[in-house]
Amino acid sequence: MAPIASTLVAVLGAASLASAQTPNRPGTQNRYPFAKPYEQSFLDGYSVLKHVGGQGPYSNRDSYGISRDPPAGCAVDQVIMLKRHGERWPDPAPAANFKASLQKVYNTNTTAWTGALEFLNRWTYFVPDGRYIALESYNGPYSGLLDGYRHGAEYGVRYGHLWNQTAANLTIPMFSSGYERILTTARKFGEGFFGWNYTDVVAMNIIPEQVYMGANSLTPTCLHDNDTAICGNLTNLQPQFRLAATRLNAQTKNLALNATDIYNLMQMTAYELNVRGYSDWVDVFSLDEWLAFGYTQDLSYYYCSGPGDKNMKAVGAVYANASLSLLNQGPDAASGGNALWFNFCHDTNITPVLAALGLSSPAEDLPLDHIPFPNQYNTGNIVPMGGHLTIERLACNATAVTDKDTYVRLVLNEAVVPYAGCQDGPGFSCSLANYTRLVSASLPDFISTCGFNSSYPQYLDFWWNYNTTRAYDVETQNPIPAGEGLLTYQGTAA
Ligand SMILES: *[C@@H]1O[C@H](CO)[C@@H](O)[C@H](O)[C@H]1NC(C)=O
Ligand SMILES: *[C@@H]1O[C@H](CO)[C@@H](O)[C@H](O)[C@H]1NC(C)=O
Ligand SMILES: *[C@@H]1O[C@H](CO)[C@@H](O)[C@H](O)[C@H]1NC(C)=O
Ligand SMILES: *[C@@H]1O[C@H](CO)[C@@H](O)[C@H](O)[C@H]1NC(C)=O
Ligand SMILES: *[C@@H]1O[C@H](CO)[C@@H](O)[C@H](O)[C@H]1NC(C)=O
Ligand SMILES: *[C@@H]1O[C@H](CO)[C@@H](O)[C@H](O)[C@H]1NC(C)=O
Ligand SMILES: *[C@@H]1O[C@H](CO)[C@@H](O)[C@H](O)[C@H]1NC(C)=O
Ligand SMILES: *[C@@H]1O[C@H](CO)[C@@H](O)[C@H](O)[C@H]1NC(C)=O
Ligand SMILES: *[C@@H]1O[C@H](CO)[C@@H](O)[C@H](O)[C@H]1NC(C)=O
Ligand SMILES: *[C@@H]1O[C@H](CO)[C@@H](O)[C@H](O)[C@H]1NC(C)=O
Ligand SMILES: *[C@@H]1O[C@H](CO)[C@@H](O)[C@H](O)[C@H]1NC(C)=O
Ligand SMILES: *[C@@H]1O[C@H](CO)[C@@H](O)[C@H](O)[C@H]1NC(C)=O
Secondary structure, three states, X not given: OOHHHHHHHHHHHOOOOOOOOOOOOOOHHHOOOOOOOOOOOOOHHHOHHHHOOOOXXXXXXXXXXXXXXXOOOEEEEEEEEEEEOOOEOOOHHHHHHHHHHHHHHHOOOOOOOOHHHHHHHOOOOOOOOOOOOOOEOOOOOOOHHHHHHHHHHHHHXXXXXXXXXXXXXXXXXXXXXXXXXXXXXXXXXXXXXXXXXXXXXXXXXXXXXXXXXXXXXXXXXXXXXXXXXXXXXXXXXXXXXXXHHHHHHHHOOOOOOOHHHHHHHHHHHHHHHHHHOOOHXXXXXXXXXXXXXXXXXXXXXXXXXXXXXXXXXXXXXXXXXXXXXHHHHHHHHHHHHOOEEEEEEOHHHHHHHHHHHOOOOOOOXXXXXXXXXXXXXXXXXXXXXXXXXXXXXEEEOOOOOOOOEEEEEEEEOOEEOOOOOOOOOHHHOEEHHHHHHHHHHHOOOHHHHOOOOOOOOOOXXXXXXXXXXXXXXXXXXXXXXXXXXXXXXXXXXX
């Protein structure tokens, strides 16, 4: 497909975070002989976006068909979100791998490419050394900066009623872990949500990604995590990669790619989508090969930062437990009536929280020797770039079958995911009382599990002790000092 055409398709396809699941309802406008009121072809399962794990552009989680809007008789009165940074350029180590594998391609000295790699007659590499490395992308349909802004703008429509615009000198805190691309995402989101009022209203708090923060962190870790043996050895095992290598090597004289190179080039493809919005490399690999690549990502998240790692439920318990406190305080008691709690971190800080809440956790460990179908732990559904977990507190009137009460709903990448074992509330929500009881009973203890002693902060505290300075709302001429770990800047040469 020509670049321009595929970009256009991508723009239309990526139109909205919030409305993508709105069905094409039958109605007078749709009673047109050529428009199907209900789509018959569910081709989304074949989208490459679902098979690049956390490396590629955002897509909504596959939905169970539960309405994204609040159930009838309910209104959201508090929202707590944990969002990953937007689409970005590769980090230094993968970028070096891309160059090494591309070098093997170009070292064939081919002057006229044919077959699957014919496009190399025109293609150019897209990652400049230096400053762009590790930062968010800025052009194209999958621009990372646009992801943050658009998400904020859409949440402004969905949750803007929780922003009390008549309150004088209102401060709404936002929280970013101390990493450049994450802070950038938080700022774009804030600009999208609060518009011209962003710098009047928001107090951006930066929570250092440092071990000394203990539990008072958006990025908690264990002091000793010993599972690197399995974690470092999950990729490149897929026979599909050897198959692709053999196929491509047969098409080009002197080409000697191996499974590692195929893995690197597939990973590179995901980043080309982030940066350019299209990639000729997508079609170099078969759907089965993309599925295999995606599964390597699932294994990595599952065993290294998800439910397959014995410590990760405890790591995620920090946020899960603290959010229980916020939910039980509600919008009126907490921090001057604020009901908006927007937090920003990395993918591997969200997967532990999901593990702690049992969200998307398969009943059995993911197999290492084959790809399971169905695969509940498809990370394209869990932590794509821009992935986010949104906890909604619902104030609901009585219905014929449910009481007037406060309920909780978990929304993962814009799909409602009922909390296991408690879904009797409106819209498959759980009453706040039951949710609190069940979640608190299930959480392991972070401090003891992760080897911290009493000299470290024992709880997440910053939601109740935030700073009101607007100094970090925007980029200034004077970068935030990296000293004391306040902010980690990336962008050094590959
Ligand atoms: C709940 O009921 C009250 C009283 O009828 C009504 O004013 C309010 O709008 C209802 N809330 C929702 C979310 O429907
Ligand atoms: C490609 O060209 C370079 C420089 O002329 C040469 O050193 C190298 O051996 C060539 N590679 C192959 C595979 O012919
Ligand atoms: C938002 O900005 C407008 C225009 O500057 C101002 O009138 C309004 O008071 C601001 N609202 C808040 C909540 O700061
Ligand atoms: C909004 O702020 C105003 C002024 O402080 C206050 O009177 C009002 O009760 C607030 N509204 C809500 C819904 O909290
Ligand atoms: C709002 O902030 C301004 C500037 O800091 C201050 O002069 C004013 O008294 C504040 N108003 C209220 C109602 O707190
Ligand atoms: C885990 O790692 C720590 C330090 O890295 C080491 O002291 C400890 O013995 C290891 N535990 C296991 C079970 O390997
Ligand atoms: C990596 O996995 C392969 C295949 O499962 C296994 O043979 C090898 O011993 C593993 N290597 C390490 C360092 O665990
Ligand atoms: C593929 O080749 C690279 C060197 O180009 C090497 O580092 C890597 O280990 C090889 N991978 C496999 C699976 O043999
Ligand atoms: C809450 O839990 C109690 C006890 O298990 C149960 O009777 C009740 O139906 C639950 N309510 C909701 C809304 O889930
Ligand atoms: C959750 O936090 C409360 C304090 O807010 C604390 O008392 C409780 O022990 C914590 N639970 C876990 C499992 O961390
Ligand atoms: C806690 O552990 C740190 C090392 O991680 C150590 O320096 C400190 O002395 C310990 N404090 C207590 C109270 O045991
Ligand atoms: C607020 O600022 C103080 C002083 O700079 C700092 O020690 C504290 O960690 C900050 N708190 C947050 C939540 O950023």
